[in-house]
Amino acid sequence: MYGRHLRLLFLLSYGLCVLAVPARCQTAQEEPLPGPDSHETGQGPHGHLFGDWGGEQSRLQERGIKFDFQYVSDSLWNIESEQKARFAGWNRFRGTVDINLGELIGQQGWYFHATALWQGGGNLGAYLGLLTSPSGMSSENICRLDSWWIEKRWLDERITARVGQFAGQDFYGAQHFAASFIFEPMGYALGNLFTTLESFDPPSTPAMEIRVVPIHNFYVKSMVMAAVRSPFSQNPTGLVPQFNGTAVNVSEIGFSPGKNASSVRAFDDVKGRKGYSGLYQFGASYNPGKFTSPTSAIPR
Numbered sequence: 001m002y003g004r005h006l007r008l009l010f011l012l013s014y015g016l017c018v019l020a021v022p023a024r025c026q027t028a029q030e031e032p033l034p035g036p037d038s039h040e041t042g043q044g045p046h047g048h049l050f051g052d053w054g055g056e057q058s059r060l061q062e063r064g065i066k067f068d069f070q071y072v073s074d075s076l077w078n079i080e081s082e083q084k085a086r087f088a089g090w091n092r093f094r095g096t097v098d099i100n101l102g103e104l105i106g107q108q109g110w111y112f113h114a115t116a117l118w119q120g121g122g123n124l125g126a127y128l129g130l131l132t133s134p135s136g137m138s139s140e141n142i143c144r145l146d147s148w149w150i151e152k153r154w155l156d157e158r159i160t161a162r163v164g165q166f167a168g169q170d171f172y173g174a175q176h177f178a179a180s181f182i183f184e185p186m187g188y189a190l191g192n193l194f195t196t197l198e199s200f201d202p203p204s205t206p207a208m209e210i211r212v213v214p215i216h217n218f219y220v221k222s223m224v225m226a227a228v229r230s231p232f233s234q235n236p237t238g239l240v241p242q243f244n245g246t247a248v249n250v251s252e253i254g255f256s257p258g259k260n261a262s263s264v265r266a267f268d269d270v271k272g273r274k275g276y277s278g279l280y281q282f283g284a285s286y287n288p289g290k291f292t293s294p295t296s297a298i299p300r
Contacts, residue, residue, distance in 0.1 A: 064103025068096045074135035074182065076124040083129075088122035090138045094146075114148035116238075117202055125184075136178070136187020139202070145238035146202040157262040160211040165241050167201040168225045169193055171209070172250040172283055196227065196248055196287040203231035206241045219261040222251040227287055245289075252283030 048068075052058060060066070075089040094117040101110035120141035125133035149164030169189045181187040189200065199205040207225035214220070228234050228245035235242040256264055256279045264279060290299035 064100030085127035088124035090121035092119040111151040
């Protein structure tokens, strides 16, 4: 069995700070703390396809509003196999907005984040009978409000809290450099996290989180989220939060030598990693609900 894989990415967005536009770039502490739901892959050195949109990006960013629209396609072609299906393509359109409410309405330390997507296509891994998908994006065909939250920071980001609808695996267990990979377990999160029904995107569930940085290189964070056994069917639009399922707790401690722990983001880049020797994370997920074992059908 032989295969080829092509990923296409188009960023139809207001530009980022890397573009040569007369906008005031947001510092790390001014930006929200988005997870992998924000960008499946990086923007690259040239920013976005439509640049500054005639200066509108600059004007909105000065007011604390940043939009991002992107299209990603994973196209997989099986050159030779016993299976009849040889080609599959998975497509995703995602729109994201981040608002710094301090810049917009003077509420310092308050932020808002929301992202929605449409996705659909075929999963070549299912056609070939593989245990995991060759594409890290393949999922359910759906159009949905994925995540949204309101975030508050205190004491120069030493304490951060957020509440809304978001996925546990976006912040606990996702590969730190996930966007560098295509293969499903490396491109997002390892499959053992699903054993506690830890939520994932795009079928995010209601959640709340607290993050504390007691000393310079050390942080502690904990989240409570709704664990749902059939997340795609229980809230297909994502517009009205559904508070069903058990309350799962996920916690993590992290240590980042040579780097301020409050500046650690879900996706780092080469420039941001410069000057520190690594990021060490330890955590656990606990679901208090009942489960069936492989040898018995009785929940316990």
